[in-house]
Amino acid sequence: MGEIDHYSRLIGDVYELSGDPQQWGILLEGVTRFIDGRVGQLAVFSLKQQRKPTWRVWGHDPQAYKTFLYRHATEDPRLSYILSNPGRVICGEDGVDPDQFRASALFREVVEPMDLEHSLVSYFAQEADVMATVCAMRGRAQGPFGAGEKHKLGLVVPHLRRAFELYALLDEAKAKVGDIAAALDIVDAGIFLVDAEMRVAHVNRAGDAMMKEGDVLLRAGKLAFRDDRSSRQVAGAVALALAAARGEAELPHAEHMEVPRPQSDEGSFRVSLHPLPAATGAARLATRSQIAVVVRAPGRSGADVARRLQTTFRLTPSEAALAAALAVGASLADFAQQRNVALSTARSQLKALYEKTGTGRQGELVARLRESLDLTLV
Known part of the structure; x- marks a missing residue:
C-alpha cells in the first residue's frame, strides 16, 4: 500500500x-x-x-x-x-x-x-x-x-x-436528549412527536400507556386512533397546522379536536397540535419530528383546571376561575352570572388575563389557555 x-x-x-x-x-x-x-x-x-x-x-x-x-x-x-x-x-x-x-x-x-x-x-x-x-x-x-x-x-x-x-x-x-425525554415523561398528557406523514419519532410515558390501552395506535410506524374517522381528521389537521407554521395557511386558533374512544366509557380524548421549531443543532430529540400531537384524557375538574392555570400564569384565584371557565367554552356573561359578579368585574378580570397571558383577543386567549393545559407539567 x-x-x-x-x-x-x-x-x-x-x-x-x-x-x-x-x-x-x-x-x-x-x-x-x-x-x-x-x-x-x-x-x-x-x-x-x-x-x-x-x-x-x-x-x-x-x-x-x-x-x-x-x-x-x-x-x-x-x-x-x-x-x-x-x-x-x-x-x-x-x-x-x-x-x-x-x-x-x-x-x-x-x-x-x-x-x-x-x-x-x-x-x-x-x-x-x-x-x-x-x-x-x-x-x-x-x-x-x-x-x-x-x-x-x-x-x-x-x-x-x-x-x-x-x-x-x-x-x-x-x-440533553435524555433530559428532554425525561421532561416529556413528566407530562400527564400523551405526547407523540411525528413528522408530516404521521410517522412517530418519540412517545412519552403517558402516550405509551395510551397505546397499551388500545385507543391510540401505531400502524406501520404512524400515529393513528381506533376510530378511523378520527385518524383521518387528525392527519388532515396536522398537515394544515404545519402549513400554517410555514406561513402557507392561517389558523384562527390552536387546533383542538375531540377523538371518540369506542371501547371506553370514560369520554373522548382531546387532541391538540403544536408545530415544533426547525432543528438548529444536534440536541434535537428526534431530527425528523415536526409536530407534537398532544392527547389528553378527559376527567379534569373545574377546580383542577383553575389550579393549573393559576400556577402557570400567576393568576389571582378569581382570575383563575374566569380562565378555567373560558378554557372549557363558557362565555364572559355566563361566568358573571354563575359567579354572581357584575359583568364589568368580569371584564376587568378578562383584561388582566390578556396582560398576564400576552394575548389581545378572547379567541387568542382561549387558545393560549388550552395550549397551557395540554402541556402542563404538574
Missing part, C-alpha cells in the same frame, strides 16, 4: 473509530506505522474532570504501560514542554537536556527498559471539555523522529482533533 493510500485509509479510520475506545488499538496501529513508530498511545480526558481518563496503547504490553502511566507519567521531565506546546507536533525530548534526562530515575527505571527513548507527541484541548494526546515512541536504535515524521503526524492531528470534538459534542447532545 502506498503512502497516499495509507493516509487516506487512516483518515477514514480517524472519523470512524475515534468515538469507540475499543477500536483505538486499530487506529493507533495505523497512526504509529504511518510515522514509523514502534509504540503508540492515545489518551483522552476531561478538562473539568467530569469523565474518567480513557487511554489505549499499541505495540506494548498494556499492563506494563499502565504502570508507567499511573506511577511515573507525572514524573516525566518532558511533560512541561509537551503541555506548553498545545496543538503542535513536537519531539518530547527536545524540551529537556539529554544528559539530565538519561540520568533521571524515570529514564533508568522505565524509559530505557521499555526502549521508548524517543517520542513524537501532539497535545490538544478543545472547547467541548476534551483534552487528548497522541504519541508515537521508538527506541534508541531507530533514533529521534525527524521532520518528515513530524509532517506526517501533523497531517493526522487536525482530523483527530475534529473527530474527538465531534464525538464529545454528540455525547453532550445525547445527555
Whole structure:
C-alpha cells in the first residue's frame, strides 16, 4: 500500500473509530506505522474532570504501560514542554537536556527498559471539555523522529482533533436528549412527536400507556386512533397546522379536536397540535419530528383546571376561575352570572388575563389557555 493510500485509509479510520475506545488499538496501529513508530498511545480526558481518563496503547504490553502511566507519567521531565506546546507536533525530548534526562530515575527505571527513548507527541484541548494526546515512541536504535515524521503526524492531528470534538459534542447532545425525554415523561398528557406523514419519532410515558390501552395506535410506524374517522381528521389537521407554521395557511386558533374512544366509557380524548421549531443543532430529540400531537384524557375538574392555570400564569384565584371557565367554552356573561359578579368585574378580570397571558383577543386567549393545559407539567 502506498503512502497516499495509507493516509487516506487512516483518515477514514480517524472519523470512524475515534468515538469507540475499543477500536483505538486499530487506529493507533495505523497512526504509529504511518510515522514509523514502534509504540503508540492515545489518551483522552476531561478538562473539568467530569469523565474518567480513557487511554489505549499499541505495540506494548498494556499492563506494563499502565504502570508507567499511573506511577511515573507525572514524573516525566518532558511533560512541561509537551503541555506548553498545545496543538503542535513536537519531539518530547527536545524540551529537556539529554544528559539530565538519561540520568533521571524515570529514564533508568522505565524509559530505557521499555526502549521508548524517543517520542513524537501532539497535545490538544478543545472547547467541548476534551483534552487528548497522541504519541508515537521508538527506541534508541531507530533514533529521534525527524521532520518528515513530524509532517506526517501533523497531517493526522487536525482530523483527530475534529473527530474527538465531534464525538464529545454528540455525547453532550445525547445527555440533553435524555433530559428532554425525561421532561416529556413528566407530562400527564400523551405526547407523540411525528413528522408530516404521521410517522412517530418519540412517545412519552403517558402516550405509551395510551397505546397499551388500545385507543391510540401505531400502524406501520404512524400515529393513528381506533376510530378511523378520527385518524383521518387528525392527519388532515396536522398537515394544515404545519402549513400554517410555514406561513402557507392561517389558523384562527390552536387546533383542538375531540377523538371518540369506542371501547371506553370514560369520554373522548382531546387532541391538540403544536408545530415544533426547525432543528438548529444536534440536541434535537428526534431530527425528523415536526409536530407534537398532544392527547389528553378527559376527567379534569373545574377546580383542577383553575389550579393549573393559576400556577402557570400567576393568576389571582378569581382570575383563575374566569380562565378555567373560558378554557372549557363558557362565555364572559355566563361566568358573571354563575359567579354572581357584575359583568364589568368580569371584564376587568378578562383584561388582566390578556396582560398576564400576552394575548389581545378572547379567541387568542382561549387558545393560549388550552395550549397551557395540554402541556402542563404538574
